[in-house]
Amino acid sequence: MIFNTDRRTFLRGAAALVAAAGADLAASGSEDPDALFKQGRFTDAERGYRRRLREDPRDAHAHARIGYLALLSNRFDAAEAHLAKAVALVPGDVASTQRLAECFVRQDRLAPAVPLLRRTGRPRDEAFAKVCSHITGTPWKVSGARATRVPFHTLDPVPSVEASVNGGRPQKFYLDTYATLDLSMEEAKRAGLRALATVEGGIVDAHPVVLHLGVLDSFRIGDIEIRNIPVQWNDAQRPPLPDGSQAAGAFGTTIFYHFLTTMDYAGRALVLRRTPAAPREASAGLPLWLAGDHFPCSLGSLGDHPPRMVTVDTGGIGSALDTTVAIAEEYGLAVDYDHPRERFGIKTYPVTASRAALGRAVRHDIRGNAAEKVFPGLPGPGQSAQFGFDLIANFTHEFFKPYAVTFDYRRMRMTVSGSS
Known part of the structure; x- marks a missing residue:
């Protein structure tokens, strides 16, 4: 968005959440899964949609919502199965088509995502499909250390760290969980990037922003390198760094979800850990x-x-x-x-x-x-x-x-x- 405790307290909050959930249900007098979904009561909503599927296995809406709920939680097998069923039952379901594509993108399986993105009729999806089709090596290929800790260069206006693009000298990038991997026009030119597609990217300071999309050969953060990744750049003015200079860009969740990522504000560092595939056992938090x-x-x-x-x-x-x-x-x-x-x-x-x-x-x-x-x-x-x-x-x-x-x-x- 750059453009733009104690145990007793915790337990008291958890108890209140349980009580409120029961009160909400009693007040509504209904277990309509759509209402539960809107309230953010995802477990109850999914239970309701699965009940509908037992009554009618061809309920496309129930398949679409179960698939979406699974995608929200990165349960990829369930997301793929139910979203594919929803699209098969209703070929014009654009939202489920796009979410099925996203299911593949999050797993770095870009090939099956491309035809789905091209079917949505959305300009941004078509542009991203073109970018994905031009990635010839292993997408999001991670190499280097098992973990890296990179000190914050700044804490304000938001945290920033140094990273390097296509083997160039380290530049300062803002960290923002609402960011993908976004470069300034100057950094894109310095890295020799070629735009494969352009798309409107909204309004910043009353001016329309045009996003240029391409493929980045290398992005290095500390002792970790990522290769063959989608990237975008634009000419929107970002907030200056404290010394008055401009950041080379920003990165966030599309990078972060490839690692166990810690934004350590108190310790002023970004920590990326490469995690091995393992069962999704429950954890704290x-x-x-x-x-x-x-x-x-x-x-x-x-x-x-x-x-x-x-x-x-x-x-x-x-x-x-x-x-x-x-x-x-x-x-x-x-x-x-x-x-x-x-x-x-x-x-x-x-x-x-x-x-x-x-x-x-x-x-x-x-x-x-x-x-x-x-x-x-x-x-x-x-x-x-x-x-x-x-x-x-x-x-x-x-x-x-x-x-x-x-x-x-x-x-x-x-x-x-x-x-x-």
């Missing part, structure tokens, strides 16, 4: 879901309310959380109506949360932003319609400063703890 190709989601709480679905976008400059005025008022956040600001043409207000938590990580009196209304560029609530389930907030940069946050995309767990 919070549940982790991946929406789209690079939007991590988990459970967070505001005030004394039970945990609900949130996004984790570490690229929010000068802020600990993003939400809407309506949600802020519902959850008891203090809204400063005397100091309105504007963001993407939408009025926003400073807010203060007396308490905000991700599991055992609890912050008090933290500041953030509340938008006057939901808009697509707002992380968290603005993406509820896009993802299909309700989100109450986005937890971002300032929240994480005392902690180390680890993303485990094999076990689909996120831990927020003291410095690693």
